[in-house]
Structure formats: C-alpha cells, structure tokens
Amino acid sequence: MNEVTETMMNTRAALDDIIDTQRYPIHEPGTVAYDKLVERCQESLSDDGCCTLPGFLRPAAVERIAREAELLAPQAHRHQASHNPYFCEPRPELGETHPINRFQERTNGFVCSDLIDADSDLQTLYKSEGMTRFISQAFEIDPLHRFADPLACMPFNAMQPGDSFPWHFDTNEFTVTWMIRPPEHGGVFEYVPGIRDPEDEHYDDVAAVMAGHRSKVRTLDLGAGDMQLFMGRYTLHRVTQVQGSRARHVAIPSWARQPDMVGTPHRVKHLYGRVLPVHLERANMREDNLVD
Ligand SMILES: O=C(O)CCC(=O)C(=O)O
Ligand SMILES: [Fe+2]
Numbered sequence: 456m457n458e459v460t461e462t463m464m465n466t467r468a469a470l471d472d473i474i475d476t477q478r479y480p481i482h483e484p485g486t487v488a489y490d491k492l493v494e495r496c497q498e499s500l501s502d503d504g505c506c507t508l509p510g511f512l513r514p515a516a517v518e519r520i521a522r523e524a525e526l527l528a529p530q531a532h533r534h535q536a537s538h539n540p541y542f543c544e545p546r547p548e549l550g551e552t553h554p555i556n557r558f559q560e561r562t563n564g565f566v567c568s569d570l571i572d573a574d575s576d577l578q579t580l581y582k583s584e585g586m587t588r589f590i591s592q593a594f595e596i597d598p599l600h601r602f603a604d605p606l607a608c609m610p611f612n613a614m615q616p617g618d619s620f621p622w623h624f625d626t627n628e629f630t631v632t633w634m635i636r637p638p639e640h641g642g643v644f645e646y647v648p649g650i651r652d653p654e655d656e657h658y659d660d661v662a663a664v665m666a667g668h669r670s671k672v673r674t675l676d677l678g679a680g681d682m683q684l685f686m687g688r689y690t691l692h693r694v695t696q697v698q699g700s701r702a703r704h705v706a707i708p709s710w711a712r713q714p715d716m717v718g719t720p721h722r723v724k725h726l727y728g729r730v731l732p733v734h735l736e737r738a739n740m741r742e743d744n745l746v747d
Contacts, residue, residue, distance in 0.1 A: 473516040481589040496593035504648030504690040511682035524704040531564030531613040532728030540623045554661040559621030566611040581708045602709040604717040606727045614703040619696040625687030633706040634677040639699025644675040646692040
C-alpha cells in the first residue's frame with residue numbers, strides 16, 4: 456500500500472469513528488447516497504436558508520468532544536457587547552426604530568481553535584478533505600478553503616446560563632455548527648430565512664421581527680451531535696437566552712472563498728481576547744496599537 460492510500464484509509468477509518476457515515480456518507484463522493492445527501496442539503500438551503508443533519512456525530516464521539524469542551528471551557532474568553540443586526544455603527548438620522556439603531560446585549564465565551572488538541576475528533580473532522588469537499592458542494596461554492604486563522608478557524612462557542620446572542624446577520628456568507636452540548640432550557644436557534652438579499656436590506660421586515668413579530672420566525676432545537684448549515688449573511692438569526700444549570704457548547708468550523716482568510720486584529724482581539732503575529736503582520740500593525 457502506498458503512503459497516500461494509507462493516509463486516505465486512516466482518515467476514512469477516523470471519520471467512520473466520528474460521523475454516522477451510514478446516514479451521512481460524506482467520505483464516498485460519486486455514490487448515489489452521497490449525491491442524494493448533497494442534493495437534500497442544497498434544496499433545504501435554497502428553500503429554508505438552513506439545513507440540519509440530525510445525529511451527524513456519533514454519540515461516542517459527541518461524548519469525547521463534550522468532555523474536551525468541558526475541560527477547555529474555563530479558558531473561554533468572555534466578552535460582552537451591544538450590537539445591532541449588522542455589527543455597524545448607529546445612524547441617529549434614521550430614527551430609533553430603524554434596525555441599524557436597535558442595539559441588543561450579547562454575552563458569550565469563545566475557546567480559541569488553537570487550544571483544541573491537534574489529534575482531537577474535532578480537528579480530525581475539520582482538517583479532513585472530505586469535510587471541506589462536502590461543505591463546498593452543499594453550499595455550491597467552489598473552491599472553498601478552511602480559514603487560515605489559527606484562533607478563529609474552529610472555535611467553541613461556550614454560552615453560560617444567562618448568555619444570549621441577539622438578532623444578527625453574519626459577516627461570513629454561510630455558517631456551519633456542530634452542536635456538542637445543548638443547554639437544559641433555552642439557547643434555541645431562531646431564524647428568518649431570506650429576509651435580506653444582495654439588492655435589498657428589507658429594513659421594515661427586520662424591524663418587525665425585532666419588534667416581536669413572530670409569523671416568519673422559525674425555531675430549531677438542536678440536539679447533541681447535530682450539524683447545522685445556514686446562510687448566515689441573508690438569514691436573520693439569534694440564539695435565545697441559555698437557561699438551566701449547564702452551558703451550551705457549539706463548535707463553529709469555518710470556511711471561506713479566499714484561501715488565506717484571517718480576522719482583523721481588532722475583531723480577533725475583541726472576540727478571542729488575544730491576537731497572534733499572523734493577525735498583526737497581515738494588518739501591518741503592532742500589538743500596542745490595539746485598543747480593546
Ligand atoms: O450558536 C449558534 O447556534 C449560532 C451562533 C451564531 O449565530 C454565530 O456564531 O454567528
Ligand atoms: Fe450568527
């Protein structure tokens with residue numbers, strides 16, 4: 456057996472151990488089952504802006520990942536911020552009911568990707584070529600690359616009881632999550648698909664949702680091991696307040712169209728609590744110029 460074949464077989468065995476490959480044969484491109492799965496994801500993303508693959512991770516893998524998350528959670532960088540759905544500055548001339556002027560509190564903790572063990576299930580999954588190929592086909596974006604940002608490429612989002620993530624649109628075009636541990640209560644993902652498009656912000660519709668109109672709001676109660684794909688830039692979404700005694704742990708693996716994507720020093724410092732030389736070099740900056 457040559458080295459390349461051996462590596463492929465090892466990766467395949469490792470993926471089999473992590474993913475329920477019977478239901479989700481992401482390692483078998485070109486088969487009817489694979490094509491059906493991709494088609495199902497594409498349809499769901501196009502109709503609903505969102506696609507859930509329940510039980511994507513095997514229960515034993517979820518247990519291992521959950522243990523790792525539990526151990527790492529104390530190292531999460533906690534941050535609190537008040538933001539509008541667009542993460543932009545307010546514009547008082549638009550009036551206080553305009554969504555650009557509707558600020559809500561977010562409290563959250565992120566465990567940076569570089570703290571997650573290189574041999575862990577999560578890293579094996581994220582680094583596998585099969586995963587990137589599958590995500591690329593599901594979102595119909597080719598080529599697609601893993602984030603080159605060592606802190607932000609696959610962080611854990613650790614939301615404590617009381618934390619919430621208010622209504623927003625992601626800056627990334629799309630988002631993928633792996634639910635590792637749902638909370639006891641609350642922490643529900645709510646979304647309004649297709650409310651925004653590249654030509655029109657539909658501010659009135661966004662304002663209506665923020666004012667409490669629920670007719671277009673859909674909810675998703677994700678279970679441990681579920682994978683979720685959604686069109687975060689055009690889907691207004693939020694995570695309701697986490698309640699009960701335990702935290703909500705979600706892994707957020709990230710891909711981008713650009714091969715060398717890293718965050719800006721200010722954003723990385725704000726979300727993750729530190730920056731690395733790569734962030735500063737890209738921005739041609741020195742760390743002492745960074746104000747938190
Ligand atoms: O935690 C989640 O389920 C989604 C988080 C989210 O909206 C985001 O990271 O932008
Ligand atoms: Fe989001």
